[in-house]
Amino acid sequence: MFARAQTEPAPMHHQQAEPNSCKETGLGCATAVTPAFDAHNNLWLAWVAGGAVSVAHSTDLGHTFKDVTLIGSYGALMDSGADAKPQLAIDAQGHAVLAYGVFKDKAYNAQVFISTSASIWAKDGPAFTVPRSLSEDSASQRFPTLAFNSNGRLFATWLDKRTVALARQNGQTQTGAALAYAWSDDAGKTFAPDTIAQDNTCECCRVALAFDSKRRPVIVYRSIFPGHERDHAILRFGEADRTLPAQRVAEDHWVIDGCPHHGPSVAVTADGTVHAAWFTEGTARQGLFYARSTDHSQQFSAPKAIGNIAQRPGRPNLLTVGETIWLAWKEFDGKRILIKEQHSMDAGLHWSIERIIGETQHAADHPVLIVHGRQAYLSWMTHDEGYQLIKLQTP
Amino acid sequence: MTSRSHPIWLLALCILLAAALPSSAQAGSTRLLETESFAQVRIRYAHKPLIVHIWGLTCGPCLEELPRWGELEKQHPDMNLVLIQADDAPVDAVGAALDHAGLGRVESWSVPSELDEFARARIDPSWSGEMPRTLLISADGSVTTVRGVADIAVITRWLASSDAGAKPVLRLHNH
Numbered sequence: 001m002f003a004r005a006q007t008e009p010a011p012m013h014h015q016q017a018e019p020n021s022c023k024e025t026g027l028g029c030a031t032a033v034t035p036a037f038d039a040h041n042n043l044w045l046a047w048v049a050g051g052a053v054s055v056a057h058s059t060d061l062g063h064t065f066k067d068v069t070l071i072g073s074y075g076a077l078m079d080s081g082a083d084a085k086p087q088l089a090i091d092a093q094g095h096a097v098l099a100y101g102v103f104k105d106k107a108y109n110a111q112v113f114i115s116t117s118a119s120i121w122a123k124d125g126p127a128f129t130v131p132r133s134l135s136e137d138s139a140s141q142r143f144p145t146l147a148f149n150s151n152g153r154l155f156a157t158w159l160d161k162r163t164v165a166l167a168r169q170n171g172q173t174q175t176g177a178a179l180a181y182a183w184s185d186d187a188g189k190t191f192a193p194d195t196i197a198q199d200n201t202c203e204c205c206r207v208a209l210a211f212d213s214k215r216r217p218v219i220v221y222r223s224i225f226p227g228h229e230r231d232h233a234i235l236r237f238g239e240a241d242r243t244l245p246a247q248r249v250a251e252d253h254w255v256i257d258g259c260p261h262h263g264p265s266v267a268v269t270a271d272g273t274v275h276a277a278w279f280t281e282g283t284a285r286q287g288l289f290y291a292r293s294t295d296h297s298q299q300f301s302a303p304k305a306i307g308n309i310a311q312r313p314g315r316p317n318l319l320t321v322g323e324t325i326w327l328a329w330k331e332f333d334g335k336r337i338l339i340k341e342q343h344s345m346d347a348g349l350h351w352s353i354e355r356i357i358g359e360t361q362h363a364a365d366h367p368v369l370i371v372h373g374r375q376a377y378l379s380w381m382t383h384d385e386g387y388q389l390i391k392l393q394t395p
Numbered sequence: 396m397t398s399r400s401h402p403i404w405l406l407a408l409c410i411l412l413a414a415a416l417p418s419s420a421q422a423g424s425t426r427l428l429e430t431e432s433f434a435q436v437r438i439r440y441a442h443k444p445l446i447v448h449i450w451g452l453t454c455g456p457c458l459e460e461l462p463r464w465g466e467l468e469k470q471h472p473d474m475n476l477v478l479i480q481a482d483d484a485p486v487d488a489v490g491a492a493l494d495h496a497g498l499g500r501v502e503s504w505s506v507p508s509e510l511d512e513f514a515r516a517r518i519d520p521s522w523s524g525e526m527p528r529t530l531l532i533s534a535d536g537s538v539t540t541v542r543g544v545a546d547i548a549v550i551t552r553w554l555a556s557s558d559a560g561a562k563p564v565l566r567l568h569n570h
Contacts, residue, residue: 031509076485080509081453082524106488108453203455228543258543259454260525281523281542312512312523332512334520363511 025052025070027387032085033365035062035379035389037372038120039092043389046088046098047381051075053086053100055128057120062379062389071115072131077103079110079142082261083206085366091148094121095187099134099144099156109140112158116188134158134182135194139165141180143263145207146188149215154184156191157207157219163199175257176224177203181217183241197235197243200224206263210320212236213272218297220249220266220276228257232264232278234297250291250303252282267318267325269347275325276300277316288313288329292348307331307340307354319369319376323347326376326392328357328367337364339380341392357392360384425489425503428479432504433518436477440532444559445475446550447530449518451482452492457527460544465497467547474554479518480505481526533558 022029030047037043043058045065052073056065079101087099096117104111113131120126135141140161148154160180167174179198182191202222210218216237223233223246232249254260264278274293280286289303307313311331319326324345331338339358344351358367358380365381369392378390426432436447448464450457468476478501480489489505506514515522521540522528529541531553539558541549553559 076483076488079453080483082509103453106491204453256525256543258456258525258527259451260523262524279523281525314523330512332516334516337512363513 022383023050025050025054025073026068027054027056027065027381030381030387031080031363031365033368033379033381033387034086034088035368035370036088036090036096037370038090038094038096040094040121041372042120043372044088044090044096044120045387046071046086046100048078048080048084048086048100051078051080053078053098055088055098055126062387065387067125069126069128071098071128072100072102072113074102079103081204083204083263084143085206085368087144087146089147089154090120091152091154091187093152093187094119096120096126096128097146097154097184097188098128099146101142101144104140109161110142111135112141112144114144114156114188118187134191135160135180137162137194140177142177142203143206145209147209147211148187149211149217151215152187153215154188155181155209155211155217156184156188157181157197157209157217159201159203159207160194160196161203163196174199175228176200179207179219179221179235181219198223198233198246202230202260204259204261205230208264208266208276210266210268210274212268212274213270218266218268218274220264220278222260222263222278223248228255229282230254230256230260231280231282232276234266234274234276234293236297247297249276249278249300250280250289251284252280252289252303253284254280254282256281262314265316265318265327267320269320269323269325271323271347272296273347275318275320275327275348277306277318277327277329279314279316288316290316290327290348306342311338313340315366317367317369319371321371321374321376324376324394326369328369328378330364330366336361337382339364339367339378341378343392343394345394352394357390358382358388425480425486425493425505427486427507428504429507430514430517433479436502436504437532440475440477441536442534443475444534444554445477445530445532447477447479447518447532448545449479449481449522449526449528449530451526452480452484452488453482454526456544458492460527461492461496461498463545463547467550468498468501471551471554476501478503481510482506483509531559 029049033047053071056068099114112134115128115131117126144158146156159177205222208220219235233246262279288306291300315330326343360382362383368379376392531539
């Protein structure tokens with residue numbers, strides 16, 4: 001089903017293509033791009049294009065990319081949905097892990113594949129492994145999110161339908177999917193057994209992941225509360241990798257038996273404040289919102305509306321650099337797609353006024369914020385301009 | 396397996412041929428939703444009540460709901476129903492899902508790739524991308540939106556009500 005990893009030597013630079021006709025696997029046709037810096041100042045990208053996942057790196061901050069490696073090619077089975085993004089994590093020693101979802105049958109059950117590199121700095125190239133299934137479970141897994149904590153432990157979380165499938169076998173109906181996770185202590189070579197953290201999560205929204213000051217995962221996800229309310233919850237970990245009871249981030253009351261295709265973002269500043277941003281169309285509020293918690297996520301501040309509601313703000317992405325927090329999001333004014341940002345230098349108490357940091361006149365990926373050293377960047381793929389790494393200045 | 400591998404001229408030819416057919420012959424085969432397709436649907440059904448049901452092949456709630464639309468279609472064979480499959484998915488898989496749901500003869504469209512903000516706005520400027528979504532478009536052009544899985548009883552009442560049909564006026568895009 002998938003090709004073995006292979007290397008193409010041709011470098012590329014800001015390729016363009018016509019809308020809807022772009023079927024190549026190169027970066028120029030990418031619809032979803034994920035960046036990661038390594039410890040040697042190289043920018044690595046993983047992207048989905050033409051039904052395939054590829055990786056390349058840049059030694060000049062994203063101007064040019066080289067050593068394009070096709071990791072797997074799946075055609076129509078590639079999960080290229082609106083909220084799906086390949087995942088790429090690199091630790092300080094140069095181990096890399098890539099993860100993504102692929103549909104595996106006519107019922108659109110999916111499978112999360114991972115591919116790892118033992119050293120992205122190896123003389124003969126990163127030698128990403130042939131993709132393999134992250135989970136041994138046969139039901140359905142989708143929307144992986146993974147990251148290394150500062151101890152070098154790899155944490156992966158995803159949406160999993162095994163408990164839904166089990167309920168169905170028992171003649172019961174269980175809505176949504178379950179939130180699952182697994183740790184790896186060898187940079188993705190092997191994982192500890194999967195754990196189901198929570199049933200009744202939204203099955204079609206990406207999951208947000210950060211780490212707290214104790215290097216424990218902090219997960220924000222769209223949950224399904226009683227009455228089909230697809231509002232956000234936060235899951236934190238206590239001692240010995242055990243999960244604490246999930247807390248509701250906000251009572252938006254978005255009652256929908258359906259797929260919002262719109263996941264949240266989470267970040268933790270150095271002072272321990274947890275920041276969440278999310279999209280909702282609830283009865284209590286509609287649009288893009290931000291809230292913060294200073295008491296270990298027991299309570300969040302009143303949701304603060306973000307962006308211009310007339311331009312349908314969404315697709316939030318949060319980034320912390322010390323006690324500075326950045327929030328980027330997407331808007332659409334009918335003619336242009338805009339990426340805007342706001343930032344706070346005091347862990348979310350006071351915010352800058354919003355500012356446009358990117359705009360384009362055709363299709364565009366969602367914004368991703370990334371830090372290199374102490375410098376924040378917007379990583380953004382657009383149809384017209386190609387890949388851009390845009391430096392964010394604090395005025 | 397997928398039309399995505401076809402040469403683009405073949406795709407264009409198919410669309411031209413499909414567009415040239417009379418509307419009665421358009422039912423029963425899923426066509427690719429191009430830039431102007433939805434505007435043409437609205438013009439074709441101007442001054443008539445129309446239900447536009449947006450669904451996705453990878454959307455679980457959508458697939459569970461689909462057979463209920465099949466049932467409704469059986470009970471109301473004269474209603475104007477247009478289906479739009481809005482996931483990046485092969486057209487043949489769309490057809491199979493519709494046949495399975497008893498909707499094989501209903502006018503059906505499928506997006507050629509994941510919808511961006513521009514393409515979504517052409518269908519419904521207030522749509523943030525969630526599915527399923529149903530637009531109940533009255534003869535006067537006013538739109539009632541049903542988000543998520545629809546209560547078929549609500550749809551049935553709308554079909555029977557004056558909202559659906561009466562008082563045609565010249566307003567096509569009143570959201």
